[in-house]
Amino acid sequence: MNRIPDVSVYDEQRIMQIGCELLAAMHEHEAKQAFSATEKLMDWAMKDHGFKVQLFRFVDTLPTLHTSSQVYGYLADFLLQPEVHLPLGMATALKAGKIFRPAVAMTTRKQIEHMAKRFIAGMTANEILPVLEKQWEKQTAFSIDLLGEECLSEEETDAYRVRYLELVQQLSTATKSWKAQLILEEGMLANVPRTNLSLKISSLVTKADPMDFEGTLAKLDQAIKPILLQAVQCGALINFDMENYALKDLTIEFFKQCCEKYNFVAGIALQAYLRSAEDDAHNLIEFTKRTGRQITVRLVKGAYWDFEVINAQQMGWKIPVWMHKHETDACYERVADLLLTATPRDLSQGGIHLALGSHNVRSIASVLSTLESQGLPKNAIEMQMLYGMADSIKVAIIERGYRLREYVPVGEFLPGMAYLVRRLLENTSNESWLRAGDHERLPDNVLLESPHEILDLEHKRAKQ
Numbered sequence: 001m002n003r004i005p006d007v008s009v010y011d012e013q014r015i016m017q018i019g020c021e022l023l024a025a026m027h028e029h030e031a032k033q034a035f036s037a038t039e040k041l042m043d044w045a046m047k048d049h050g051f052k053v054q055l056f057r058f059v060d061t062l063p064t065l066h067t068s069s070q071v072y073g074y075l076a077d078f079l080l081q082p083e084v085h086l087p088l089g090m091a092t093a094l095k096a097g098k099i100f101r102p103a104v105a106m107t108t109r110k111q112i113e114h115m116a117k118r119f120i121a122g123m124t125a126n127e128i129l130p131v132l133e134k135q136w137e138k139q140t141a142f143s144i145d146l147l148g149e150e151c152l153s154e155e156e157t158d159a160y161r162v163r164y165l166e167l168v169q170q171l172s173t174a175t176k177s178w179k180a181q182l183i184l185e186e187g188m189l190a191n192v193p194r195t196n197l198s199l200k201i202s203s204l205v206t207k208a209d210p211m212d213f214e215g216t217l218a219k220l221d222q223a224i225k226p227i228l229l230q231a232v233q234c235g236a237l238i239n240f241d242m243e244n245y246a247l248k249d250l251t252i253e254f255f256k257q258c259c260e261k262y263n264f265v266a267g268i269a270l271q272a273y274l275r276s277a278e279d280d281a282h283n284l285i286e287f288t289k290r291t292g293r294q295i296t297v298r299l300v301k302g303a304y305w306d307f308e309v310i311n312a313q314q315m316g317w318k319i320p321v322w323m324h325k326h327e328t329d330a331c332y333e334r335v336a337d338l339l340l341t342a343t344p345r346d347l348s349q350g351g352i353h354l355a356l357g358s359h360n361v362r363s364i365a366s367v368l369s370t371l372e373s374q375g376l377p378k379n380a381i382e383m384q385m386l387y388g389m390a391d392s393i394k395v396a397i398i399e400r401g402y403r404l405r406e407y408v409p410v411g412e413f414l415p416g417m418a419y420l421v422r423r424l425l426e427n428t429s430n431e432s433w434l435r436a437g438d439h440e441r442l443p444d445n446v447l448l449e450s451p452h453e454i455l456d457l458e459h460k461r462a463k464q
C-alpha cells in the first residue's frame, strides 16, 4: 500500500537550490572529461536495446571462454542477430574474413577487461592499495567489497574468510602511514576509521537459509567471529551489505546480534526499494536506542529490483519492492529523514550515522536540505558512491566539504562479471537518474522533480 504523502514536509525551494548548484558543478566537471571507449559502448547500448541485451549476455559469458575462436564464435552468435544494430566499426570487424578473427577476439577481450577495470579496482590488496591511496589523496575514502556471489562450498567460504581477515589486517596496517585528511576522518562525534570493509552474509556460510533462522545465525556467528575480532583490534568498520529480500530479516537480525556481542565499528545497508524500508529503519533505530549502540546505516535504493519482481511473480509471492521508480525515490527521502532524526548528539547516546548511497542529485539534495533544517553539521553524514561511477558528482560533493566514500570492488575477472553486468545495467537502465542526468542531460527541473508531488498527484487522481 502506498503511504499517503505529505508534500509540505519537503522544502522544495531549498532542494531545488541545492540541486541546481550540484548540477552546475557536475556539468562543469563533465565538460573537462574525455569520452572513453567504455562510454562509447554504453552510449550505443542505450540507443539500441537489442545490442545492449546481447552485449551484456556476451560479457557474462566471456570469463568461461578460453580460446580466441571461442570468443569470436560467441561474439558473432550474440551480436550478428537481426534485432541488433551494431556500431559501424564493430559490424565491419565482425563480418571481416577469417584471418582477422583472432584480432577481433583479442580486441574484444581487452575492451571488456578495460570496462571491468573501470568498476573493479584490482584483484589483490597489493594491487588496490596504490589505487586507494591515490583516491585518499583526492579526499575520497573507501569501503572494500570482496567480489563474488553466493558461496556454494566450504572451500569457498573458508577462502573468503581468509581473504577478509587478510584485507582487514593489510589495509589497517597500510593506511596508518597515509597523510591526515580531516574531511575524511573527523566525524561529528568521533574519528571515522580509515579501513572500511563491506561483507555479504552469503559469502560467510554455504547456505544462508532463512527457513533455518536460528541454525543459520549460529553458523554465521562462528564464521564472522574471527573477522569481527580482527576488526575490533584494528579499529576497522565492518559494513553488512544487503542482498536479496529473502536474506533481509536474517541479515538485520544477525547484524544486531553481532553488535551486541562484539564491540566493532558497525554499519549496515538498508534498501529503500523495499516496501518494508520504513519498518526496517524503525527496527534499527529502536535497537540503537535500547542498546545505546551507535551504528552507520548506508541507505541505498537496492540493486536487485528486476530479480525481486520476477522471483516473487514466479513463486506467487507478494512483490516486496515498490513498482514505480518515484515510489522508491520518495521512500528513500522519507527513510533518510527518519534516520537523520536518530542522529546521536553525543557519545553517550545510541543512534544512527547516516551514509547516503546514491548518485541521484535529487535524492542527495533532499537529504542535504533536511540536514540543514535539523541544524546538523556536514560531517553528521557521509556520501557513498560506487567506484568508477558518477565522477563529476563526486567532485561536486567533495568541493562542498562532505565526506565521500567509494564502494570499491576487489576480485578476479570471473566473479567480477556479475558485478560488472549489474553496473552496466544500472548505468544504461531507462529508470536510471545517471542516464537522465549524465547521458540525456534532461533539464534541471525534470532531474530534480519531487517524487512526493508525483505520489500526491496520483493519490488525488485516485480519489476523484
Ligand SMILES: Cc1cc2nc3c(=O)[nH]c(=O)nc-3n(C[C@H](O)[C@H](O)[C@H](O)COP(=O)(O)OP(=O)(O)OC[C@H]3O[C@@H](n4cnc5c(N)ncnc54)[C@H](O)[C@@H]3O)c2cc1C
Binding pocket: 240, 241, 242, 243, 269, 271, 273, 298, 300, 301, 302, 303, 304, 305, 321, 322, 323, 324, 325, 326, 327, 328, 357, 358, 359, 360, 363, 384, 385, 386, 406, 407, 426, 431, 432, 433, 434
Ligand atoms: C556505496 C554503495 C553501496 C551499495 N550497497 C548496496 C547493497 O548493500 N545492497 C544493494 O542492494 N545495493 C547496493 N548498492 C547499489 C544501489 O542499490 C544502486 O547503486 C542504487 O539503487 C542506485 O540508486 P541511485 O539513487 O544512484 O540511482 P537512481 O537512478 O535514482 O535509482 C535507481 C534505482 O531505483 C530503483 N528502481 C528502478 N526501477 C524501479 C521501478 N520501476 N520501481 C521501483 N524502483 C525502481 C532500483 O533500486 C534502482 O537501482 C550500493 C550502492 C552504493 C553507491
